[in-house]
Amino acid sequence: MTQLHSETRNPVEHGSGSAARRTNDLEPDLAAVDARLNGYFADRISAASAFGPSYRRLWESARDAAEGGKRIRPRFVLTAYRGLGGTDHDAAFTAAVAYELLHTAFLLHDDVIDGDTVRRGRPNVAGAFSADALSRGADSGRGRRWGEAGAILAGDLLLHAASSTLARVPVDEWTRERLLEILDHGVFVTAAGELADVALAERLGPDTPALEDVLAMTEHKTAAYSVSGPLMTGALLAGGGEDVLTTLAEYGRLVGIAFQLGDDLLGVFGSEDVTGKSIVSDLRQGKETSLIAYARGTALWEDVVPSLGCGDLSLHEAARLAEVLEECGARRFVERLLAQHVERAIALLDSPSIPSALSEPLSDVARSCIGRIA
DSSP states (O other), X not given: OOSSOSOSSOTTTOOOTHHHHHHHHHHHHHHHHHHHHHHXXXXXXXXXXXXXXXXXXXXXXXXXXXXXXXXXXXXXXXXXXHHTTOOOHHHHHHHHHHHHHHHXXXXXXXXXXXXXXXXXXXXXXXXXXXXXXXXXXXXXHHHHHHHHHHHHHHHHHHHHHHHHHXXXXXXXXXXXXXXXXXXXXXXXXXXXXXXXXXXXXXTOSXXXXXXXXXXXXXXXXXIIXXXXXXXXXXXXXXXXXXXXXXXXXXXHHHHHHHHHHHHHHHHHHSOHHHHOOOSSHHHHHTOOOHHHHHHTTSTTHHHHTTXXXXXXXXXXXXXXXXXXXHHTTHHHHHHHXXXXXXXXXXXXXXXXXXOXXXXXXXXXXXXXXXXXXX
């Protein structure tokens, strides 16, 4: 279930000129966040050694799962914090670490939900633990259960770590409670979105899901913890008022949806060589995307049904389905819907409460959602 997980293109990095300079300005802060993440995992791995080699290996695998990402959520925390003139960098770095731990936890659980054993081209926690069990003589069923147990436990540990890390941010009690409320809301809403995503994928919901259902699922599983939550957290730490937080929450909702709409387009019309995202995976899984939801209501739907969800769908057949989705107007509709979300997100930033130091980089982020398959 995609939650900005593919990270085929970093929405905070995209751009040139002043946008690129703003991105480069964050690099020292992101290096500090990485150093803190490394320190956290080193401490946990050392402590885990007292509980046996399997537990140490669990923490090492969790550390590996946190490596190699684009740090999108820390970037949003730091973008809001810097844009609003924050000066207590220790607090911002700690909060950024918390959101990266949260993201890694969701990745680990997501892999179990999807039955995946590989992420970013290497074995994930489930894959590593399963391989370990097989190497010790376990059969495939026992190996799978060992792998899933490792991934679930590692995800649980990092979910707790995200909350406990954020609770240790050096702020007053009211701010701490507000920070935890934002995090709690993100976890609560994301779980609802994941459950809805599984229901759609397994055909446990309406026989004919409406586009509104798909967009709601997209919003819930992506926007709250990936965009809105980190932005609101950075803003709160910088002293932003409720008017700022409300604006950033809605901006995050719109951009989160826009990014997922772009991901839907990439999943059918993108170039694997450019994006690294498969152009057959969504179609083979029969994934309920915005494109499919729109196509279902058109006269060409019967041309989609026979091949959608076929596990052995060929590249040639995927290309044929892409042509049908373009011919029925699905691509044009989703591109227009994406552009509308971007326009609304940028318009929100035209507010006296949002300084240009924040509105400009966030406008760049919103615009980067358009044209990702060009």
